[in-house]
Amino acid sequence: MSILEYDDVMSLRVALLGLLTYAGPASGYDLTKAFERSINYVWQAGHSQIYPELAKMAADGLITVEAQGTRGRKTYTITREGSDELRRWLTEHTPSGPVRSERALQAFLLPLLEPSDALTVLRRVEADATARLRELEELFASARDLGAEPGNVGDFALDLGIKNTRTTVAWARAAAETIEATTRTAGDGGTGAPSGE
Amino acid sequence: MSILEYDDVMSLRVALLGLLTYAGPASGYDLTKAFERSINYVWQAGHSQIYPELAKMAADGLITVEAQGTRGRKTYTITREGSDELRRWLTEHTPSGPVRSERALQAFLLPLLEPSDALTVLRRVEADATARLRELEELFASARDLGAEPGNVGDFALDLGIKNTRTTVAWARAAAETIEATTRTAGDGGTGAPSGE
């Protein structure tokens, strides 16, 4: 009765509730580290955002401070209310949130460049995505090596990340081919507006 | 000198410079409409964000007010400096910006749900992505019908959007199969933490 409206964002809240569910009681410090290691591919937050949010969540009854350890350490535990909230978000919230992608913005504006410049950009995109793909596939392989079975937290996200990165590589190649074809036919092509006049 | 540092974000600036390059001189009102129609799939901004940004860009010399029309209309034109800035961003800036995706966050936390709930979520994801795919493919088809050749502003982004959406559909199907397989083998599976205790 109060927190039950999440037409608004609250993704950070959900991410923290998820980590607390998966990894058990943890401090703000632990959660910050966990963010860096795991959820970082999907959502980013620094400690300066996490600490205040934890305080608010505690005030809202979604988590409680179970223990105060040494060095001022506060160990948070998820409450029943917090679990319900997380479950509700996962099952009922349709992710509609703004899809803001610098990559896609660059893709959008690519035809404004001269073909040769556009090709340079696309080659860099392809190289970056290929490197990232290797990175993600290593993560995937090391998870399998440790004998973990698929279905752990992060596994589906990792799969999604790998598939999306492969798509980016394929896109960059196709776009480069299109531009090369255009150049061959038109001799010039491209609007070239922002290039040297 | 001075504006040449874009380690910071400035994606909105770039988007506006791109639209001014592509569509020629335009007012804040025009640009707001153009955002809704075209770039919206890639970056969102309302007039309350666009007007102040245009004022700052004019102050920075990236654009100028060419004409003051009726109804207080201001028509902005991109300057040489603005063109250079756009070109520099497109060719030199590596999109590293935060990749925050609610969809991926949901994917990340999916294993926390009971298998049956997870399957419900995945079916909804698949349905949403399929609908969106149809939408994008219609956009693509209508662009072709109008006799436009590939290589216009937005075309590469549209292709990227279509490919990414197809990937999402494929991912949702694969994830659902994984969960179904787990359920069959384990009888229970899933940590089910946030479900009814």
Place this chain on the structure above:
DNA sequence: AGCAAACATGTAGAAGATGACATGTCTAGC
């Protein structure tokens, strides 16, 4: 003449995110 709809531009306040600043504790090694 009156009115609605589109044209057109702004401001204000709240929320989220980022990077820098600030402070202090405990442990392991020298």
Place this chain on the structure above:
DNA sequence: GCTAGACATGTCATCTTCTACATGTTTGCT
């Protein structure tokens, strides 16, 4: 005994974005 590094928590200023408020003009229809 000292000191570096990990542990641990917080605040603050700034920026971006979002929703809502606020204002006024021109056109076209009735």
